[in-house]
Amino acid sequence: MIHRNHDSKSQTVTPGVRRGTYEKPLITIHSLAATNKYRGRTLSATPCQQIDGVDVSTLVAKYGSPLYVVSEKDLRQRYRDFIKNLRKIYSDTYIAYSYKTNYLSGICTILHQEGAWAEVVSGLEYEMAEDLGMPSTKIVFNGVHKTSADLMRAIKGKSIINIDSFDEIQQIENLWPSKKDPAKVGIRVNVDVTYPAWSKFGFNLEAGQAFEAARRVVSSGSLQLNGLHCHIGTYISDHGAYYQAVNKLIDFALKLEREFDVQIEYLDMGGGYASCNTLHSQFLTGSAIIPTLEQYAEALCYPLRNRVQEFKSKPRLILEPGRSLVDEAVSMITTVVATKRFADGTKAIIIDAGVNILVTAYWYKHEFMTVQDMGPHLDNVNVYGPLCMQIDVIRLGVRLPQLQKGSQLIIKNVGAYNMSQSMQFIYARPAVVIVHHGEAEYLRMPEVMSDFRRLDVLPDRLKLQK
Numbered sequence: 334m335i336h337r338n339h340d341s342k343s344q345t346v347t348p349g350v351r352r353g354t355y356e357k358p359l360i361t362i363h364s365l366a367a368t369n370k371y372r373g374r375t376l377s378a379t380p381c382q383q384i385d386g387v388d389v390s391t392l393v394a395k396y397g398s399p400l401y402v403v404s405e406k407d408l409r410q411r412y413r414d415f416i417k418n419l420r421k422i423y424s425d426t427y428i429a430y431s432y433k434t435n436y437l438s439g440i441c442t443i444l445h446q447e448g449a450w451a452e453v454v455s456g457l458e459y460e461m462a463e464d465l466g467m468p469s470t471k472i473v474f475n476g477v478h479k480t481s482a483d484l485m486r487a488i489k490g491k492s493i494i495n496i497d498s499f500d501e502i503q504q505i506e507n508l509w510p511s512k513k514d515p516a517k518v519g520i521r522v523n524v525d526v527t528y529p530a531w532s533k534f535g536f537n538l539e540a541g542q543a544f545e546a547a548r549r550v551v552s553s554g555s556l557q558l559n560g561l562h563c564h565i566g567t568y569i570s571d572h573g574a575y576y577q578a579v580n581k582l583i584d585f586a587l588k589l590e591r592e593f594d595v596q597i598e599y600l601d602m603g604g605g606y607a608s609c610n611t612l613h614s615q616f617l618t619g620s621a622i623i624p625t626l627e628q629y630a631e632a633l634c635y636p637l638r639n640r641v642q643e644f645k646s647k648p649r650l651i652l653e654p655g656r657s658l659v660d661e662a663v664s665m666i667t668t669v670v671a672t673k674r675f676a677d678g679t680k681a682i683i684i685d686a687g688v689n690i691l692v693t694a695y696w697y698k699h700e701f702m703t704v705q706d707m708g709p710h711l712d713n714v715n716v717y718g719p720l721c722m723q724i725d726v727i728r729l730g731v732r733l734p735q736l737q738k739g740s741q742l743i744i745k746n747v748g749a750y751n752m753s754q755s756m757q758f759i760y761a762r763p764a765v766v767i768v769h770h771g772e773a774e775y776l777r778m779p780e781v782m783s784d785f786r787r788l789d790v791l792p793d794r795l796k797l798q799k
C-alpha cells in the first residue's frame with residue numbers, strides 16, 4: 334500500500350511536521366496474519382476478547398492494566414497431565430514444585446491441592462512452604478546457601494536435603510553430631526549432558542567428585558546418604574538429555590549401593606522441562622520443537638523402570654518442574670500507551686508492561702494477541718515497556734496490526750519467573766487475578782506507593798521542615 338503525503342493545503346498536519354513541507358512517499362508492505370511453514374502463526378488474526386470466559390475489557394475495568402491473569406483450569410490440568418504421564422510408567426513418582434518459579438500463595442496452593450510437594454532453595458522459601466501448610470517431610474531443600482538455622486529446621490523436620498558442597502557436609506556434621514540418629518541427606522550431582530554444564534551446583538560425576546562426596550558422607554557417621562539429586566539446566570528442549578542424565582544417575586546410585594552398603598531411597602531429576610515459549614535464539618517456535626510431557630516422562634521413567642530390580646528397594650523418582658507447570662497458565666493483559674515512528678521509519682509502540690514485570694522478555698520472543706479487532710494487516714513493530722531505560726525492550730520487529738493508544742494486547746505464557754523476579758522500579762507491580770468458572774478474583778493486590786516505602790526509615794533529623 335502506498336501512502337502519499339502531498340504538499341497540499343488540505344493535508345492534516347502531524348505535530349512536529351511544518352505545513353507545506355514535503356514528506357517522501359512511504360511504502361508500507363502489509364501482510365496478512367497467516368501461518369507459514371516454519372514459524373507457525375505469527376499473530377492470531379482473530380482477536381482474543383476473553384480469558385477463560387471472562388471479558389478482557391471487564392478485567393481491565395475492574396483490576397487495571399497491566400494485569401497478570403492466572404487460569405486455574407490450565408494450571409490444574411497441566412499438573413494432572415504431567416503426573417499422569419509419569420506415573421503411567423513409574424508409579425512411585427512425585428512432583429516437588431519449584432517455588433522460585435512463581436511462589437504466589439494461590440499458585441503454590443493449587444499445585445499442593447493437586448498433590449505437588451514443594452522444592453525450595455532458601456530458608457525463606459522453606460518458611461513459605463510450611464506457612465502454606467506443607468508437611469516438612471514433603472519439602473525438598475536444595476540450594477547452594479543454606480544457613481545453619483535453616484538446615485537445623487529441615488533436619489528436625491525430616492525434609493529431603495540435597496547437599497551442594499563439601500563445606501555443607503561439614504556444616505551439617507557440626508550441627509548434627511548424633512551418631513544414634515543420623516541425619517538423612519542426598520547429594521547434588523552435576524553430569525556432563527548439556528552445554529554449558531550447570532557446574533556451579535553440586536559435585537561433578539565424571540571427575541569423581543560426586544563419588545568422593547558420597548564417601549565423605551558415608552564415613553561421617555552422623556549423616557546417612559539416602560538420595561541423589563541432579564538438575565541439568567532450564568528450558569531443556571532435548572528430552573534425550575534427561576535420558577542420558579537419569580542413566581548416569583542410576584549407574585552411580587547402584588555403584589554407591591554396592592560399594593558403601595547404602596540404600597538410595599530417591600533419585601531427584603530436578604526441573605528444566607521447557608514451556609511452549611520461544612527463545613530469542615530459536616528459529617522455530619517453542620511449541621513446534623519442545624518435547625511433549627509424554628516424551629519427557631518416557632525419557633525419565635523408562636530407564637528407572639527397566640532397572641528397578643537392581644536396587645535394594647524401589648527408589649522414588651522426584652521431579653522439580655517449574656516453568657513447564659506454570660508458564661502457560663498465566664497471561665498478561667497490557668495496554669498501548671503510545672505509538673511512534675522513528676526517524677528511520679521503524680514503527681514502535683510503548684506498552685504499560687516493562688521488563689520490571691516481564692523479565693522473561695530478555696530470553697523469550699513473547700507472543701502477542703490483540704483484544705480489539707484491528708484488521709488483518711500486519712506490520713513490523715518494536716514493542717517497548719514504559720521504563721525510562723533504553724533496554725526496556727519487550728520485543729523487536731514483531732508482526733502486529735495497526736494498534737493505537739489504548740489498544741490492549743494479551744501476552745501469553747508469562748507464569749514462570751516473571752512475578753518472582755519482578756521488581757519495584759518506577760512503576761508499582763500490578764495485580765494478579767485468577768479466573769475460575771467465568772469469575773475473576775485477586776491472588777495479589779496491586780502495589781501502591783506505601784508498599785514502596787513500607788520498610789524505609791526516615792530519621793527525624795532528616796525530615797523536611799514544613
Ligand SMILES: Cc1ncc(COP(=O)(O)O)c(C=O)c1O
Nearest residue numbers: 431564567604605653654655656
Ligand atoms: C534445583 C532446581 N530445581 C528446579 C528448578 C526449576 O527449573 P524449571 O523452571 O526450568 O523447571 C530449578 C531452576 O533452575 C532449579 O535450580
